Amino acid sequence: MDSFLERCTQSVLEGEEEQAEDLARQALDLGYPPLAVIEDGFIRGIRKVGELWEEGTVFLPELVMAAGAMKKAMAVLLPALGAGVQSPAQGHLVIGTIEGDIHDIGKTLVATMLEANGFRVTDLGADVPVGRFVDEAEACGADGIAISALLTTTMSGQRRVVEELKKRALRPRFKVLVGGAPCSQEWAEQIGADGYAGDAVAAVALARRLICAG
């Protein structure tokens, strides 16, 4: 493998933000096609980090730092892709914690990992009203809506987002992903969401399955 691309992969693996950004710039200066640098360089790094995390050898701060490096590199490379070139962005998701709920640690982790894995993510924060999920998803032309809920009193809001989508005849346009401590696969099925995941790495796999394959 090209040792330059290898260094790009490495910079993400090591979570070196500045280095990743630098390498992205150099890549453009050297005339590498941006898409190849993303796919054969940086994305390899973040995939590898995800695997190592699942194996238990990479720890959370390393995962988050790798995501940070990935983000810096993408910020340089994405604009250079130019019109017409199919963006490697795997899709666009809006994400937030449902209204009445301020638990946002898990949601933010999921957003970070999605972004690091090449998704565009619009993070609406915590305590997000049902209608706003739909408004924002429509406004930014997202592919999916990811909703976090940590309380039994707020998880019904996830159902209301699905209902709101139906009411506005938008249900087929968006994949709905749910997660958080009280949720489960059964819950996702019960409310007519498209999927559930139990942690941030599984959330990325779920988004890939629902959005990239769909």
Added chain:
Amino acid sequence: MPPNMNPHITWFAPETRHQIVEEAQRILEEVGVFVENEEALELLTGAGCRIEASERRVRIPASLVEKAVASAPQRILLYGRHGEAVMDLGGDRIHFNPGSAALRIYDAQEKRARTPISADLVRFIKLVDALPHYAAQSTGLISGDVPPEVGDRYRLYLALLYSNKPVVTGTFRIDGFRPMAEMLAAVAGGPQELRAKPNAIFDCCPSPPLKWSELTAQALIDCARSGIVAELISMPLTGATSPVTLAGAIVQHCAESLSGVVIHQLACPGAPIIIGGSPACFDMRKGTTPMGAIETMMIDGGYAEIGKHLGLPTQAYMALSDAKTVDYQAGMESAMGALVAALSGINNISGPGMLDFESCQSLEKLVLDHEACGSALRLARGIELREDPILPLALMQQGIKRSFLPLAHTKRWFRQEAYFPDEVIDRSTLEEWRKLGGKDATQRASQRVEQILSGQQAEPLDPPLAEALREIMEAEARRFGMEKLPDLP
């Protein structure tokens, strides 16, 4: 007589305790706390706190903190249904109660966690009522057969119906406070009586780092005004919502707690408040919040020492586990927590019964943890010096002549010296154990649960009082679309 000593862990040198409080005060002065709640903001600015117009970060001067700490009571009594004091919080006096607000119950028959319903809550409450080392009820389960919006008040309703013990609980929504306070006042005999003899503790959680949400700031203010005991649950998660060092997390805990004491005492000086918490040594491999991690327990012990240094009653979420079934891990983590808590002299120890990061309760574990609590309570009493000399020569002479078994001295002390565990703890011979069916601890606990639940129960609440509570609860359920409350056993 030589003095009795109680075993005790010391976490910090005296000068370090001072330093931690001073650093926390500086954080409040220079960084400030973010306050979402209008009323809390008004109280703080009214007392002279600075607030940057652009943000809602309130800078709290040290003088205000000191005044608030001084006005908060050092000792809090909690009362049972008949107005008898059953918890005496302060000093190194320890009390246990189960972990609160589980989303699931572990079903030992089906060997899986599932959503609890009213009947499960009733069994849980009756069991806690019957187990003497639990000083209080906690509203330990959320019922899946009522609208989720009334989950907080419904669990309190059932606890008041089926138990004599005071209740450790809290609101999930702002509108939960009024009906919950009404029910508690009804049982106490009126709002004045509730203030004079509080029968409940409400958890109020600041959001780490350094933030008071609308809901939790309101709960703090409402508690102060009604006399319901407020319990501050600051939860630094190391490396995620707080510094990664244990000591740094304790400084942040102190700052958040002090800001809570200030808001609370401004709302009503002298109202009862507890310095508690639910920190976790955030697991960097899994992104979870392990309650059974030894470092989590160390943070708990450390902040409790600071709470004591401030002279306030303390609480911690300890004696619980992250295991998913009632297994070795469940026992190990819960018992270690019970011991560390007891040795740290934490006044209100919440946790028994709990599995899976505060999300799953188990009746079997509740019965087993009860033994860990019994042992911890025994440990806290220490090695008592019964006489002087400790071993009189005459006793030694008698002992070498015959065995100690028939001696009056033995008869006099054996019941006080030893804690006699329930039969769920196996101390039989191999032969006897086999004869009893060769059951493991969890199987024995399952049996014990059924035995206790079919035995003597707390007397029912006075019918007119039960009716009054039902009316309050039914009105709440109706607001959220439920006409009739679930049938109760």
